[in-house]
Amino acid sequence: MPDLLRLATAGSVDDGKSTLVGRLLYDTKSVLADQMEAVERASARGGSAEPDLSLLVDGLRSEREQGITIDVAYRYFATPTRSFVLADTPGHVQYTRNTVTGASTASLAVLLVDARHGVVEQTRRHVAVMGLLRVPRLVLAVNKMDLVDFDENTYARIAKEFTGLTEALGYAEDAVVTIPVSARHGDNVVLRSGNTPWFEGPTLLDHLESVPVDGPDHDAPFRFPVQYVVRPRTEAHPDYRGYAGLVAAGTVRVGEEVEVLPEGQRTRVEGIDTFDGELEAAHVGQSVVLRLTDDLGIARGALLAAPGSPEPVSEFDATLAWLHEKPLRPGARLLLRHGTRTVQAIVGAVTHRLDTETLTLDEDPGELAINDMGQASLVVSEPLPLDPYDAIAATGSFLLVDPQAGDTLAAGLVGRPLVARPRETLDET
CATH class of the missing domain: 3.40.50.300 (P-loop containing nucleotide triphosphate hydrolases)
Known part of the structure; x- marks a missing residue:
């Protein structure tokens, strides 16, 4: 194939x-x-x-x-x-x-x-x-x-x-x-x-x-945002509990230990189910249902991850691609969607904006207008299990959403620095 x-x-x-x-x-x-x-x-x-x-x-x-x-x-x-x-x-x-x-x-x-x-x-x-x-x-x-x-x-x-x-x-x-x-x-x-x-x-x-086709997260540590909990309650499976979602990064195998974030509980994968039957392993891009050995209070929005994942954080810096006509200014109160979870967020300082003509950074621009790319600090209402975007794109990215209209305002990349050449090199090119 x-x-x-x-x-x-x-x-x-x-x-x-x-x-x-x-x-x-x-x-x-x-x-x-x-x-x-x-x-x-x-x-x-x-x-x-x-x-x-x-x-x-x-x-x-x-x-x-x-x-x-x-x-x-x-x-x-x-x-x-x-x-x-x-x-x-x-x-x-x-x-x-x-x-x-x-x-x-x-x-x-x-x-x-x-x-x-x-x-x-x-x-x-x-x-x-x-x-x-x-x-x-x-x-x-x-x-x-x-x-x-x-x-x-x-x-x-x-x-x-x-x-x-x-x-x-x-x-x-x-x-x-x-x-x-x-x-x-x-x-x-x-x-x-x-x-x-x-x-x-x-x-x-x-x-x-x-050209090679492996995605950037193919060899990354395992990440699995839980989309919903499967509990059919049938006579054949009266106690069935599984967690459905898409493998966002890496691979998971039956018997491996996983961490439930942001709570930090540890458990093991008891089984991997699909419509076509059970699997011994699930890889990035596959939609599966995971069964765990322990009965934990896991709901939509949780992240199952390989042990040793970064600690969840409430404050972080990110690069934003601003997509809306309404400009972004410090103090804006928005919704942040990360994986299958949505939390409230407040924008701190807008620290840099990329000048796409000269590929240099404007410091302290005050705001980001439509199509601008810049860096900002964010504070969220609940700790999020974020990875640096350069390490794992799936869990290092998020969306900012207008809480009233529901419009998507920005695509965000955690800790992804804007790459730009120093201004003093412009005269050399």
Whole structure:
């Protein structure tokens, strides 16, 4: 069975993200005949002699009318080597919050730039988002190479600027790949292009099929947020008590000791149940029901974890990606959702804001506006079993929510520092 790669695309408006995704689907023969016929008819109505492959992705009427991606569009396709879940995220700055959503579960991100324009502010913003969310691998697709006559120097200049940007944000050299492409004509997307004889790297699909796919929490210590308690009370199982949820990190096996947080009680796993029967072990990404040897007062919101987990805390620092029109200011009273638990929270100082144009930190900005990324201190009403985001993303991340409207206000990362270069280095780049 092929393994699975979760990836996201990002880029500025009109960089060709949807066309690139459509080209991947079309050239990997992942499009049904009736879908292609519908695209051909819609393209003809729009006056295009060739099929507009972006229509395979931009499914909302409002997206087609505006010619931009608005929502995160998820597409699924497969090759004999691997299966893919692809999140095509919006390019417009006002939809950066959707980019955060699409990238939050990705093992790889494909960022597009227009070869005529190169790296722009939105490119920098998207790279900063990917770095903050710990997306382990990046691909730069320098698109529309046909519009610059497949010029090698243009590509080399853009690739150099991009790799300098990723290096400043902490990416290792082998985690970043750059590829010259023309999504409209298919150059170096699935098939190697004769228009770029100077390029010796892989096509986009070759790279997607070969990169490692283990998620960041695959080898992390075990973490299991309890979603609900299962007590069927049937004649066959009158005393059954199990704890249902998703393994958020690591692996757990029958007989292993686990810790119940935030209380700190210890017990052992007696059994692991699924719809298809019992398991000896459960791994990250699996939904299971755990049976424990002791009858403890465990409810939704508890966290089952490997022994030796960090002590629950009531005060901590975090990096926030602010997603709402209403700015964040010190003293704000919000709700914080961590795993399956929701508590009250108060925002302390807003200490830093990332300038995505210069990749430097503004100290004491006073507030965070929509699409800003910054650092703040938080106080919560009940201790939370938090991990540093760099150690375990699943339990090192949270959401801030408006207590009245229920709107999601921010994505938060525990202890994740904003990576930025010193201001004194700006004149050197």
